[in-house]
Amino acid sequence: MVPNNFRRLRGVAIAAAVVASLALSSCAAASGDVSSGPQAEVAPGFLAKAGGDAENPGKLTVQLDYDTAEVQGLDPQPAEAARSWMIMGLVYETLVTVDENFEIQPELATAWSQPDPTTYVFTLDTDAKFSNGRALTPADVVGSINRLLKTPSIWTGQLGPVESVEETAPNEVTVRLASPHAPFLAALANTPAAILPMAEIEDGSVDVTKEMLGTGPFVVEEHKQDTKWLFTSNTNWRGGDNFDVKELELQIVKQETTRQASLREGSAGLTNFVSVDSLTQMQGAAGVSVVNQLQSDYYYVLLNSQRPGSPLEQQDVRFAINAAIDRQAIADIVFAGTTSPTGVTPSTLPGACDPTGLPSATTDVSKAKSVIEAAELGSEPLKMLVYTDEPVLTQIAQLIQQQLAEIGVTTEIEQYDGATYNNRVFTTKPGNFDLAIGWFAGYVDTSSVTQWWNPSISRFSDGFAGSHDDLNELIAAGAAAQEPSERAEIFTRLCATADEYSEMVPLVHRPSIIGFNSGSVDPTIQSNEGYGDLLRNITDYRLTGK
Template sequence: MPWGLVPGPFGLYLPNNAGTFLQPDRGRHESAHSRRSLMKKRAFLALTAVAAVGLTACGAPADPTGGGGSAEEVEPGYLAVADPDFAAGGELTVQVDYDVDEVGGLDPQAASAARGWMVEGLVYETLTTIDENLEVQPGLAASWEQPSDTEYVFQLDTDATFSNGRDMTVDDVAGSLQRLVDTPTTWTGQLGPISSVEATGDEEVTVTLAEPYTPFLAALANTPAAVLPMQEIDAGDIDVATEMLGTGPLVVAEHRQDEYWTFEPNEHHQAADELGFSGLRLEVVSDESTRVAALRDGSADLAMLNSVDSADALADASDVAVVNQQNTDFHYLIMNSIAGDEALQDEDVRFAINTAIDRDAINELVLGGTSQSTGVTPATLPDACVAEDLPSAQAAVEDAKAVIDDLGGLELNLVVYDSEAVLSDIAQVIQQNLAEIGVTVSIESYDYATYSSLVYADPSDFDLALSWFSGYADPSMVTTWWNPSLAGFTSVYNVGSDETSALIADAAQTPAGAERADLFSDLCASVDEESETVPLVLRPTEIGYRTDGLSPTLFADEGYGNVLRAITEYRAAE
């Protein structure tokens, strides 16, 4: 992973300076699960009482009895399947909460946020893709072989055509990957240790890795690894930072940053004749209540929602369906063991704080029961560790309290950014949890620029912080961020360890299956015991759509934040 990148809101990464890291002391903690369960129950009841009077000025968290959109699958792996008989041909209007990152322009290789991956994925396509089960499937690569554990030979889709009418060639494919290697971005590191990329036939490209890397095919499935029009780029005929030219189903007609996009069908795409809509208008609407209103009055066919409260508010809208798409993304808590309160340099103190956090309460009170606890490997992916088996889940809260009592109590600040209200809600649950063990937490909410200057600057200036990571489609991918020497951005607030870094590397080289699952179990336990950046719960997406205006296909699970992944199947009423 390239150095000099820090996580921003929405899973994106921004420039920063990386630092060095030291080695921490290690320790284990074991205690009775039954005593922890009793303490958690008491804490949960107390939190429920707090929720009844409202936890946040932005609105109370979800009813602890449950809420949010339906997660019921209409077919295995699908929340909705487009009806081929649905009257179609109208313009499709979609509302989202934020636009693509302006820093990297429109170059898909520079796309560092989930929204950029989704929007630019309407125009560009990748060698592989993921299906409703988060399994890798052919994309622009019609097939591939793996002669060895470091060699991949791709046979290309000979029908793929750029929107200017030019056929895709092996030079476009090989050149795109080589460009990503030669000009490192966030995604370069996720592709693994690429040694060479060669066009080895008229329809064949061979990629050789320096060492085995299990997530390679999954990493190829995201938009930053898209195939670019290298002939036009090399000739200087196009600047992909300002203009998009891809093989995907749509082409951009107009874009106003942070306002809207309009798209037209790519007449050269293989699905052009079957598209069930005449065009797409993608509106950027930051206010959630406005998106909810648009679903009610029909001015939006589909909208992304961040709160289960919004789903509940639409429960009486007869022509609106709200579904809950599970993501591999997850929320996490940072404990600043480098520049935070001196007590946080002690692993026992950090582990005590980790032990006191009630993930079930976060899920029920904030997310309406739509999420689940997770370790460093996203809980819904194959081979992932079981969060309930982690050391902190087995430890006793009273033992955690004893650690804090030995300090005479502890006062910490917890910083969040205000563009996602759910972070403040999670912070207030954590605040209540930690009060149970004698830690007084003051919550500080900032705009993202200020938050970033506190969390990612060198030196950093905070005790605790909340954010979230994209979880991707292979559990090894996100674990990279727990090695400060690879991630870079974490080195200003976390020490890391040789043990965790070695487990990350070993798991990435190990094929999927029981051996890798065992490594992930050890990795999750190591991260949990160190308690520097602590995974909390998965981050689901609420999606609302008008049943009288749209028949969409929606996956039940998503790894790259691409709600519109199956857009070629959408049917919009005239």
């Protein structure tokens, strides 16, 4: 997936801040019960876990900070935003899914086998039906995967070198790859790989850019962009009717304080928050729980090596800047210790590299200062871009600005709306910036996000990052390797190599704050999430009816 800000930006007013205010804010947050590490689990892999059978079927109201943002409409295959994945995933299903441990589990495929490293044989669920009552067929699976392979989508590359997709028996589909691709199943577990109603698409009775017809637990009754979604339960869902949420309303409420008030008064049963301050601001509210869900998503700073005449063309200058950035300070000051540093491979995933062992983390800052002094950057400050849709980006930028000043690098923070930011960073070639801060989705397989460090694969980074043969070879090796210890060794070298080039520099994980009112709902919330789905396991929710 491209940086999530590429498609999911929304207007949020930004408050002016200075580094001093960051310190005061984080100290206030730290004075509460916010821990510096993962929160206590109620069960292994879960921050909240519903219990008992369905007893109170009814309506759940969820408030979200923004809506889907796809120019292709409701088609899940080209969807690039995690919010779209979550919302569309209420209607669509994939062949496989992932559990709380990021392990692959059945969904539309009841089982699968891998007779050799490049062949996958899927047995389809014979009970699966689309919400119009038509049974799922192998043709739907074959057609959906082939359609995705032909779609100009960022998710196409995640599937790897697919060579063929064919029906090989009744209710069986076989996929053959040209070479081994370890994250193949993980790629099939995300909404862009959803199985579509191909018969209806081909006969023109369904336009998936304008309506959704899937095999999942919900159907869409109403959608008003940037206002709300209304879903009702799919009576044809093979999972049965033993779930409470028969009606789901997603309200788009941009103001965080409004979402807090709705949660307190019970007009919203569940909501998300962007600011970690919500962890303490909501403490003491009757019947309200707020949890900090770990995510593989992480913030980054881009250093543009592709602008002719820029001092950032020099690798040693970029690396000096990289080495001066204190990731742990960002985690502690900006996020009150509720997150942690990461390398290229998300540190929340199994087999990821150790961010404390990166070359930049083990380089003395005095050496970085010497490099900057020798480079004679001049008096012109480096432009550091952020987008105003997520205020914490400016807070990160202010702290980095202070850190870079200590080695003699002067920066000027420029704030832009999402469209302008995207144009200057991702569309213009070369990118019209020096430094830029945003965030990546981290996914659920350690090698998936590494693809973006190869500009020929990413399709968005060639305007600010070079193509490096040694790094590209490690990226390919990480995707091909199957054995865990071999993969971990490759990722250690991959993270170090990318760190030395210092063009796309990971910082810290992006927290996901979720609040719920126990008077409305008893939810199931995983401790860790890779595809941005805060409503994962919604059919396990129990409405309390209090």
